[in-house]
Amino acid sequence: MGAADPLSQVFSALADPTRRDMVARLSVADATVNQLAAPYDVSVQAVSKHLRVLEDAGLVSRTKDAQRRPVHLEAEVFDLMTKWIERYRRQAEERYQRLDALLAELPDETGGDEK
Amino acid sequence: MTVNEAEIVVDEKVPMVQIIREFDAPPEKVFQAHVDQELFVRWNWPDGFEVTFDQWDCRTGGAYRITMAGEDVAGSVHGSFHDVLPNRLIVQTFTPDAVPDVVILEKHRFEDLGGGRTRLTATSLVESFEYRDSFLDAGLVEAFAKLDDLLATL
Numbered sequence: 001m002g003a004a005d006p007l008s009q010v011f012s013a014l015a016d017p018t019r020r021d022m023v024a025r026l027s028v029a030d031a032t033v034n035q036l037a038a039p040y041d042v043s044v045q046a047v048s049k050h051l052r053v054l055e056d057a058g059l060v061s062r063t064k065d066a067q068r069r070p071v072h073l074e075a076e077v078f079d080l081m082t083k084w085i086e087r088y089r090r091q092a093e094e095r096y097q098r099l100d101a102l103l104a105e106l107p108d109e110t111g112g113d114e115k
Numbered sequence: 116m117t118v119n120e121a122e123i124v125v126d127e128k129v130p131m132v133q134i135i136r137e138f139d140a141p142p143e144k145v146f147q148a149h150v151d152q153e154l155f156v157r158w159n160w161p162d163g164f165e166v167t168f169d170q171w172d173c174r175t176g177g178a179y180r181i182t183m184a185g186e187d188v189a190g191s192v193h194g195s196f197h198d199v200l201p202n203r204l205i206v207q208t209f210t211p212d213a214v215p216d217v218v219i220l221e222k223h224r225f226e227d228l229g230g231g232r233t234r235l236t237a238t239s240l241v242e243s244f245e246y247r248d249s250f251l252d253a254g255l256v257e258a259f260a261k262l263d264d265l266l267a268t269l
Contacts (some may be wrong), residue, residue: 008245011127011245011248012244085123085125089121089123090121092237093121093136095158095159095161096158098157098159099148102148103139103148104139104140106144106147
């Protein structure tokens with residue numbers, strides 16, 4: 001498949017409201033394609049297409065052998081995403097701790113002009 | 116003693132990242148540390164970064180060009196300040212010279228919390244989720260490697 005950038009795939013998979021809704025429902029329990037398609041005004045085919053995007057992004061998996069082939073949410077991918085976002089946050093936090101140190105050193109007249 | 120800790124918001128609907136952080140300093144000082152080149156260079160990059168300001172005119176309609184070199188990253192960016200409203204707001208766009216098709220819109224809002232405290236909200240908006248994620252990725256190779264490994268097992 002040659003996915004150069006798996007996290008981008010995860011994000012673009014989640015950029016679609018129908019797919020986000022499917023993920024939300026799968027977070028409660030596994031479901032078959034038919035069960036997933038039921039609440040939407042779209043064909044099972046269209047839902048299968050959405051599922052394929054989620055599958056390619058590693059967000060869901062489907063049992064190969066079982067007849068019903070229920071769709072399962074891969075929660076670990078979300079954990080990784082959370083960690084990855086946390087790293088970015090921490091970098092910002094480190095930058096702003098350097099700013100804290102600088103602000104503590106600034107003499108008051110650098111700030112407000114009492115005019 | 117208040118603990119100041121950065122919060123992050125990663126939007127799912129638009130390719131945006133927001134960092135919210137409070138400071139034990141009035142807006143005047145926090146703003147100053149963003150517009151004054153001498154001050155800005157002292158905190159915005161990690162230690163060991165070599166940063167050169169080829170141009171820096173932080174006011175409404177101004178522009179800048181910065182060259183930076185760190186241990187494993189190097190490059191230059193150029194940008195435009197759209198609005199610089201003292202102690203309140205900086206709106207700018209910038210482009211990394213290596214990817215001239217890309218533009219990043221950044222908004223820094225400085226909010227006076229009273230009692231000599233400020234809340235800063237820094238919003239970055241890009242054109243695509245793909246670019247937003249690579250933008251977020253700066254220095255996060257390890258996390259990617261882990262995800263790659265995981266995806267390979269799925």
